[in-house]
Amino acid sequence: MARAQELLACLIARLIADARHVAVGAASPIPATACELLRAQGRPLRITRLHKRHGNPFSEGSRELFDLAGQGRIDYFFLGGAQLDGDANINLVRAAGRRFPGSFGSAFMYFTCRTILLREEHSPRVLVPRVEFVSAPGWSPPDVVRRGGPVALVTGKALFRWQPEKRRFRLESVHPGHTAAEVREATGFEYDAGTVGETAPPTAPELELLRGPVAVAIGSDYPEFARRVWS
Amino acid sequence: MDAVRALIRRKITGLKLLGVPVLGLCADLLIGAGCVSEVHSSAVSLGEAGLAPRFTDAAERADITVVDYTCPAVHTALQATEKGVPYMPLRGVLGSDLVGAHADWQVAQNPFAGGADPILLVAAIAPDVALFHARWADEAGNVWVGRRRELATIAHAARHTYVTVEEFRAGDMLEDELLAPGVIGSTYVSGTARAERGAWPLGVAGVYGIDDTHLAMYAKAARTREGFEQYLREFVWQERKSSLPA
Numbered sequence: 001m002a003r004a005q006e007l008l009a010c011l012i013a014r015l016i017a018d019a020r021h022v023a024v025g026a027a028s029p030i031p032a033t034a035c036e037l038l039r040a041q042g043r044p045l046r047i048t049r050l051h052k053r054h055g056n057p058f059s060e061g062s063r064e065l066f067d068l069a070g071q072g073r074i075d076y077f078f079l080g081g082a083q084l085d086g087d088a089n090i091n092l093v094r095a096a097g098r099r100f101p102g103s104f105g106s107a108f109m110y111f112t113c114r115t116i117l118l119r120e121e122h123s124p125r126v127l128v129p130r131v132e133f134v135s136a137p138g139w140s141p142p143d144v145v146r147r148g149g150p151v152a153l154v155t156g157k158a159l160f161r162w163q164p165e166k167r168r169f170r171l172e173s174v175h176p177g178h179t180a181a182e183v184r185e186a187t188g189f190e191y192d193a194g195t196v197g198e199t200a201p202p203t204a205p206e207l208e209l210l211r212g213p214v215a216v217a218i219g220s221d222y223p224e225f226a227r228r229v230w231s
Numbered sequence: 232m233d234a235v236r237a238l239i240r241r242k243i244t245g246l247k248l249l250g251v252p253v254l255g256l257c258a259d260l261l262i263g264a265g266c267v268s269e270v271h272s273s274a275v276s277l278g279e280a281g282l283a284p285r286f287t288d289a290a291e292r293a294d295i296t297v298v299d300y301t302c303p304a305v306h307t308a309l310q311a312t313e314k315g316v317p318y319m320p321l322r323g324v325l326g327s328d329l330v331g332a333h334a335d336w337q338v339a340q341n342p343f344a345g346g347a348d349p350i351l352l353v354a355a356i357a358p359d360v361a362l363f364h365a366r367w368a369d370e371a372g373n374v375w376v377g378r379r380r381e382l383a384t385i386a387h388a389a390r391h392t393y394v395t396v397e398e399f400r401a402g403d404m405l406e407d408e409l410l411a412p413g414v415i416g417s418t419y420v421s422g423t424a425r426a427e428r429g430a431w432p433l434g435v436a437g438v439y440g441i442d443d444t445h446l447a448m449y450a451k452a453a454r455t456r457e458g459f460e461q462y463l464r465e466f467v468w469q470e471r472k473s474s475l476p477a
Binding site for chain 2: 026027056058059060061062063066070092093097098099100101102103104105106107108109110111112133134135136137140141143144145146
């Protein structure tokens with residue numbers, strides 16, 4: 001029986017399976033797990049892990065990640081947000097009188113990399129009709145040069161696909177143990193929903209890799225996470 | 232960190248901080264101690280230790296002015312000064328609410344494009360002071376920062392650069408081909424001072440690591456004004472015996 005974090009990691013791994021180079025930010029154990037799973041499956045994937053205490057991949061300092069993304073060398077990035085809305089706008093600054101750390105590199109990375117939005121908490125507090133502050137816009141008018149943008153939104157309840165031609169999310173699947181009606185009630189924005197499937201759980205081979213070499217690889221950078229999921 | 236604690240002891244006020252590209256414990260201490268009027272940064276947080284509590288409180292009460300950036304815009308603004316030009320372009324960012332809050336960012340048309348191609352222009356920033364901690368300074372007045380090349384950019388862009396260092400070395404690091412790529416040349420350095428373990432509770436790559444236990448303790452204590460004041464009494468107002476005087 002897969003744990004919730006294992007399901008999310010497997011799902012993300014399938015979404016980014018064509019990647020050659022992925023950047024994973026700080027405080028991103030689930031995306032990091034997805035990347036290590038792809039590696040363990042034998043895919044030649046370069047993973048640039050930011051804020052690693054060891055194995056810093058850069059020689060040019062903290063600007064290098066952005067230069068790399070600006071050169072088009074990063075296939076996928078991951079973003080969350082205090083608030084996300086139906087236009088795939090991301091808010092990392094303020095909401096309801098509360099101040100959050102800030103936008104980090106989101107206003108640039110969202111433009112230069114295909115982006116998986118990940119938010120474990122799926123609630124009307126997070127998925128709002130309209131964000132209070134746009135740290136990074138979900139889409140741009142046609143004259144704005146933009147190579148990247150949202151591909152999918154993964155939450156603890158569901159998978160949404162971003163539809164760029166419609167500028168709207170489509171509910172693709174609901175995770176085991178959750179329902180489409182529950183998702184509708186927990187989501188503060190409008191989205192399309194045709195035939196909604198159930199998110200495929202991790203396969204036995206995927207679980208074996210996750211609980212073996214992947215757990216070891218993740219344990220060094222995310223010891224708390226590894227302990228919570230795999231011990 | 233030692234330099235920041237010394238600034239607090241001198242009761243400095245009215246500071247305008249620029250995070251390159253983010254701010255952390257140093258900023259939280261200065262803000263909590265009443266030294267800061269304005270914060271310019273793409274984020275302020277304690278990393279794995281969570282939110283920066285004094286920053287969060289001051290921002291929510293509007294005790295400080297906060298100007299929000301996105302990381303590459305900070306680098307770009309400093310790189311413009313480094314190049315001696317009034318502004319540099321940056322892709323992305325258009326359509327973000329960050330743009331409207333910046334009088335020093337403009338949207339222009341790419342003059343080399345065939346058709347419409349709007350692009351962000353970021354005005355150069357020239358800080359008064361660059362302040363950081365590094366591993367080595369030498370007799371020739373150079374400092375070594377290794378791969379932290381954003382520190383070189385700040386030093387090139389700032390009017391004055393002050394560096395505390397773990398250790399002084401004899402000679403001239405620019406004479407060593409292996410050390411030279413990590414050097415900031417003496418041209419850019421206004422002054423240096425020795426501060427052994429001067430980054431604590433943060434770390435210096437290759438010398439000592441981050442003191443996570445201390446950071447977690449600070450994050451918890453500083454959630455309240457009383458807890459923060461107690462932290463200052465214990466760790467800031469008293470100079471540590473292992474530091475040289477500021």
